[in-house]
Amino acid sequence: MAENKLYEAALIDDAASLHRLLEKDPFLLDRVSCTCSNKTPLHVATMKGNLRFVQEILNRNLQLAEEVDSQQSSPLHIASAKGYLDIAKILFSAAPDMCLSRDFGGKNPLHLAAIKGHVPVLAELVSLCPLAAREKVDGGQTVLHLCVKYGRLECLRILVPFLNEEIVSAKDTDGETIMHMAIRDKQVEIIKYLVETGKINMNAKNSEGQTILDILDETSKDSTNSDIRKILKPSLWKSRGPRTQPVKWLTKKRDSIMVVAILIATMAFQAGVSPPGGLWQETLTEDSKGNPMHQAGESVMSYRHPKYFKNFIRVNTVAFVSSLSIILLLISGLPFKRRFFMWFLMVTMWLTVTSIAVTYGLAILVTTPEKYKQSLSHVVETAIIVWCCVMGILLLGNTVRLIDKWLRRKGIRPLERFRNSAEARVKHGENGSQESV
Template sequence: MAEGKLYEAALINDAATLHRLLEKDPLLLERVSCTCSNKTPLHVATMKGNLRFVQEILNRNLELAEVLDSQRSSPLHIASAKGYLDIAKILISAAPDMCLSRDFGGKNPLHLAAIKGHVRVLAELVRLCPLAAREKVDGGQTVLHLCVKYDRLECLRILVPVLNEEIVNAKDTDGETIMHMAIRDKQVEIIKYLVETGKINMNAQNSEGQTILDILDETSKDATNSDIRKILQPSLWKSRGPRTQPVKWLTKKRDSIMVVAILIATMAFQAGVSPPGGLWQENLTEDSKGNPVPNPHYAGESVMSYRHPKYFRNFIRVNTVAFVSSLSIILLLISGLPFKRRFFMWFLMVTMWLTVTSIAVTYGFAILVTTPKKYKQSLSHVVETAIFVWCCVMGILLLGNTVRLIDKWLRRKGIVIRPLERFRNSAEVRVKHGENGSQESV
């Protein structure tokens, strides 16, 4: 009977009735908190926004602030979802740990405030318990994902400035950031704000390898797409401009490239001073009768130069190219040249191509010279074919990169060559189709 009157008083904010009931039964609130299987009077008073009744209950029994209902919701969950700032402040002071409590949906009070768009409650919760903003709901979504999902721009304005970039760029279980979600839903104002913050990783990929531009290309084409592209363009160019990725790769691989260049230089030097077939160990200018020989040689000279003069000349040429180009790579890497410029990246690539190709050709000549005659004909055909194919492949790559360099230079000058433009577009289409096909096959 008393419990029923207590709930009725909670509904109508009747603090006087609460006082009378507690005078008759001082343990009434304790008994309710232990026996209640659903919502306590504090839950009811909070749902109705009855601030005075909430204060009176908490003055008598603070433990009720920690009692959960059948949905595992605390009174603070309800106050946050309803947007009752004053009640939320009282409940937080009574039970601060409830800021991190999760209901059956995996949401804490801060999540609910963000979903409902209650900015003042959200700001108070973040101020008093910033750890709550790091918690994720089911599906791996952060409170920022919820703000984007429910189009709560003002809530984002509260949260993004106080959270670090790791949280702002956090991904859900599908690998999508808040920018992926905003692009997919074409939320122009949210996209504009996120770009302005400067905290967004514009190159982030979801679990399917899609960037924000890939998702934008998938959406229906309308005027909103153009507006979004205009918003994204400056930040995309700044964050991933055409020079960023090669420079990052070169920075990471610099030491490895240096080691390879030193190794090739050592191999080329050794092959130069000690060519295949070895060196003559003694002079031979006369025969046993003292007559001059038709083809004399001296100690320290290459045997290969006498037995295979044609091969020897070509061997020395390509070996010298390998040696000089590998030394050039070493100098380029330690000279501090501005590799952010495309020309220097192209020059380094050409030098590496010469180095690797030259050492490969040097190997081919060495094998041909040291191979017995009975195997030489068949082996020479294999070696020549392999070297020819290698040079063709490397030549195509070199030509392609050279054309790209020239095209970029012309585009900066405002000159667009239509055949190159069509080639680029068709190449991008083929790449996209290839990626889509591989994803479907998986």
């Protein structure tokens, strides 16, 4: 049959046989187009890369360029997947709309060229039909996701300059950007290129709330992890969101902190000028034995409880001075986006609160009657010790964090090494127990 001979000619690129068949039956290509349920001769010739035969068919019947096979693939899909640049050019000229056509997998010709890594075809199609690069496949993935998925760095270099930041930072249905995928697969060269473009949102989170660093922490620990961290470090330091959080928190709580500091300063001042137990109202120069006594206006506590009085004045003065320091810090305009200044403000606040708490404890001890003093003094002392321990632990923890972040900037990760060694010891212990069993 003439149809069979036509397919045979398409397979071997026999343009002469095509001419003879069309001389005998000028409507042969039209009939094939109407009756064929799968691949047309143009599909077959494209699949074999027979450029001359493809050109001859299109000269006779351009509509064949729009025909699709059982997989909804057009000849342009096949040319893109095979990497036939010249054939793709003439097919696009014959049917430009097929560049946006999707096969059963939801992919257009540009997607297929990216998956297969055919850079020349991809560059040609994206220049002729940029809109195709914005189309998403099933799962919400862009053509950039496909490039990362299949490790096509050169294809990324072609596409990224054509696309804006919105497309480059687009997320799939799982909320993952191309950087999430690259980190998960540890594609170092792709990660390096994406960082260099400056178009990636480094703080983006997927649907599970994970950032790129969270995903990196989940992956197996090896030398690649440290290489990736070195690549990410400069951009993360510039763009990471948490650096602005202390400033936002301080802005919202500034007035509240100021009111608390003023209140503590007022309390400390009042306690200083009017200590617990009050002041002597009259002067007594000497007692019956001739010993010098008190002057009017002096603290009763300083004579009856001299040890407590000294400590009371010390901690009360610390509370007063530190609360005034907080007020000055808040109105000074210091750059609290820097962690050191936030740490200094935090330490000052803790010192203020702790000092006023100790002042309260000493005041209670002095003013408590003797019959209750023994039982209550133990409670107050215990409460003060517990409070100071809690504050000390918090201060130590935040200081360690501050030092760790500073060391990380220098490329030193002591805490991470400690955690890794601890995990290794735990695993070693588990393995040893299993072996003994």
